[in-house]
Amino acid sequence: MTHDKEKLVEMYTKMLEIRFFEEKVYELYGQNLVPGTIHLYAGEEAVAVGVCSALSREDYIVSTHRGHGHCIAKGADLKKTMAEILGKKTGYCKGKGGSMHIADFNIGMLGATAVVGAGVPIASGAGLSIKLRGTDQVCACFFGDGASNQGTFHEGINLAATWALPVLFVCENNLYAMGTRQSQVMLIENVAERASAYGIPGVTVDGNDVLAVYEVAEEAVKRARVGKGPTLIECKTYRHKGHSRVDPATYRPKEEVAEWLKKDPIIRFREQLFKMHVLTEEEAKEIESKVTVAINAAVKFALESPYPEPEEALEDVYA
């Protein structure tokens, strides 16, 4: 476990950025300023931040439909992220991708695919590329509990296992795939148990404990960098909101929701940091206002940015 204060504060700040960012997206959506649909990451911040804190800028991540948090954790620009979600020309993908297809290749964020599970083989391919190029990068691949029932999960992890590719397969188990409970679609309790089918380590970790996630990820990164191959990491977590913005999530028992809200990863981490004397109440307040300012600036930037010109739709099909 890291005791580097700067790092811990940075992790906390990132988590807060994600949370505040998502709250703004939620709000803007309600004002009809976000086209299409959105899948909020609020509640799952410890996963993205825990994992990405174990990565360097050169490392890769592969993301999903629920990708805002991954982006921010990997170091994406808040303005360009928000602008993309609002469909603006100044967004990461010039408005072509939107919430479900954000990417920033400059920071190794290889993009979000909205086809559930499709990122798994792509991550293995990035791992293969690393191996062939002989760098010491790694690739972290995020996906959900639901995604672990896709054929690509099986094939992609098996490939990475067999070829000892430097990949972290990070299952964000938030107990539901849309309205479907995990227990409705698989008999096992821990997705990480599936690792044994590929002869690789599988670890289940409290996904609302950012330091626990960080530790597990760090260990997996270490293995990966020395050629020992992939790890399957399952992070048990919970989304605070419905699956997408319009989902009231009535399929979740109220008590369950209440219980998980108590386990809020940000509150928990803050308490921990207080206890560790890494953070004071005052510093925490400061961070909060700093983050608020940054998010507000992102919103302003995004709102003021122009939409792309219609004809730009014809660009970027081919290189």
Next chain:
Amino acid sequence: MTHDKEKLVEMYTKMLEIRFFEEKVYELYGQNLVPGTIHLYAGEEAVAVGVCSALSREDYIVSTHRGHGHCIAKGADLKKTMAEILGKKTGYCKGKGGSMHIADFNIGMLGATAVVGAGVPIASGAGLSIKLRGTDQVCACFFGDGASNQGTFHEGINLAATWALPVLFVCENNLYAMGTRQSQVMLIENVAERASAYGIPGVTVDGNDVLAVYEVAEEAVKRARVGKGPTLIECKTYRHKGHSRVDPATYRPKEEVAEWLKKDPIIRFREQLFKMHVLTEEEAKEIESKVTVAINAAVKFALESPYPEPEEALEDVYA
């Protein structure tokens, strides 16, 4: 284990039928009488016969590109099988399917798919149909070690597990997928270990020991019939010939081949039957000649049968 003499002799006879059938197909191919390609089952007879002996006529099987043995073990007509392989109008599929697409829906042989792994979800679907119709049938799904790396394996078995469908997933692990050794494409030694990813029993059995296979299959059938769901059964076996008729199989070490030839399931079973006093040398000879006659009749029937008329190609697209 069964000690019913009639049953044991029938199993032995079926195994012999398959072996002699395959030898004839091999020979006919050499004489340019078999169009296309063929994948011989010789050496793996104990799997199909062991499993199918635990099934009743009403039960289903789903087969593969290496399907002659499955057909015969399930009780298919030798003549119609041979005629199909030769592309004749009198074949099971009127010449439309050939070696890789034989089927006999009258005996619950739901057909061979030549897309490796594609049969797995289809078998789960048959299991679902059984469950919904409320019969006590089961479905056995054959596939190879190579197929177990397909996404369909993962998805299909997970579905059957979750819904407790009456399916036997029978992996014929003959150590190779074409020229690719199992160890080149997965880290685990036993495909059956993958069962734990779905929360179902996985059993590895000597696939050249027909009684062992039978026992395991019988147990799995029992579970399935009472609604306890699927079992993954891995049968370690070996194909005597190359992958397809034109493959010299030089990628297999000579010693390995020699060793496995010693484990010939038919010779082994015959010795066992002698020891059990179920069969005498004389009776064995008798069976051999009976089978030879049957196979020769099948060949004669197939050779003398007409090819379909060209225009028949246009039939059977839609019901």
Next chain:
Amino acid sequence: MKEIAYRDALREALREEMRRDQTVFLLGEDIGRFWGGAFKVTNGLAEEFGDERVRDTPISESTIIGAAVGAAITGMRPVAEIMFGDLTALAMDQIANQAAKIRYMFGGQAKAPMVIRTPFGGGVNIASHHSQSLEAWFMHVPGLYVAVPSTPYDAKGLLKTAIRGDNPVFFCEHKLLYPLKGMIPEEEYTLPFGKADVKREGKDVTVFATMFMVHQALTAAERLSRENISVEVIDPRTLVPLDKAALLASVKKTGRIVIVSEDCKTAGVSAEIAAIVAEEAIDYLDAPIKRVAEPDTPIPFSPPLEKFVIPDENRIIKAVKEIV
């Protein structure tokens, strides 16, 4: 007659067929009691028919179809939902190589009476992985039927026929059509496959359109009528089998055709329709064939971009005017 939304018409078809025939059942992701289908088509059916006949599946598209195939060839009549049409790509082998070919390969021994329902189309800003129209892929697969209902009336009648038939049917729906209302009879009815519907009669030019584009075509026709251009709007209702006779009859009457389809132009639905006319009615044509389709790009997210790529009444009007 009664007024009903497209999604409700589909649900009525499912409900009536499930009541009529115990072998009909549904499977798909989130179609059951907790969600009722991403577009609410199956809403309430789990409550009526139980979780056994309205089955929530894992996110395993290939196996949703594969399981439907296995059930269909052993006596059931599954109706599988793929949540978004784009995701049929994941099940392409099971659809094109298994479901569609199983009858033929086995020499007619088997039948696979199953329906694959899925929504296509753009217009709701959900970008490249959730907005495509891929009917053309499935038209190119012999052994499948392809239905493309544009109204509640067609949707219900065709879906009932699809469920009762003995062939696999690829049943296309459209996101923007779900809330659309229209009249249907109180009493039971079905609609035949391979029978086009003249959605508007006209004499100067034929506009062939499907799904959501039928409505764009009708709007265009209405506007053009004010300029004294008489447009005939033909809706094939099923692309396979295709009512060639109706198509050719209309072209022979008007001498002109604009083909409108909400898919990428190259090798899309409009290509096949154009080819048929060019093969079989070229002598009746007084002008080049016109295709109105999406440019060859993925569907972009941002509203102005998406609006630019999806054909609309203005593009139809422009195309018509170029040839009349």
Next chain:
Amino acid sequence: MKEIAYRDALREALREEMRRDQTVFLLGEDIGRFWGGAFKVTNGLAEEFGDERVRDTPISESTIIGAAVGAAITGMRPVAEIMFGDLTALAMDQIANQAAKIRYMFGGQAKAPMVIRTPFGGGVNIASHHSQSLEAWFMHVPGLYVAVPSTPYDAKGLLKTAIRGDNPVFFCEHKLLYPLKGMIPEEEYTLPFGKADVKREGKDVTVFATMFMVHQALTAAERLSRENISVEVIDPRTLVPLDKAALLASVKKTGRIVIVSEDCKTAGVSAEIAAIVAEEAIDYLDAPIKRVAEPDTPIPFSPPLEKFVIPDENRIIKAVKEIV
């Protein structure tokens, strides 16, 4: 110049590009030292370049392509082999939704320089799951290029271009062409995409054909020449991008076109070509457009059946005679 078989020409392209560029590598089932590819295209390459750059994969088509995508967007140039074209259906999502769209969705940030090689076509009696020609599916996917070489010369030149380019290329090969011999230069060369080749000049009728059908068309043309019918055979060499100019120029010259394609007729390659001509050169046509393609059936196994469905020179001759 030297004589070389199509499969060997492909291998030369792979070898030269692998020598030239360390980022080029191969992956696929049984392409390595133990088998050398089901059709021996990669034979010997593992020995020269090692198992790291010529990678035998598990039987996981979707992941073969997915891994290629991941490698391509991070600096490599993978050439993936799918053992049979029919099996691309298993990888349809990775091909059509990921590889093809990754650049566009991400606003041009990424490129996916990768090649998917696969054999199509019938003629060797291996039935419905190993004999299809599915080029049309991929033409309908913006973001992909589609190459269709018919000769060793084209095969080598196009494959080198495909590997060097920055876009995903769906590279079609043909089982019956692998042993076919032809002349190629000793020295290095590449061929541009989007440039058709007039395989035979003529003036009475244009025959547009691809892959193995080019050779059937040439045989037909030779036979027709004896009856004083002058046939121009156009081979587009890439379907995307398509050399429309060459196609239209030929049609404008001859006034007649027969489109030959070894795929199911409905919504196949021939549909798009016919549609282009009907849109852009209809005034030059002196006769209906003719399509020669497979009937809408899966490919049957038995030799007389298979022979019946695959277009041959006789069907081409018949079609030509119907319009000249």
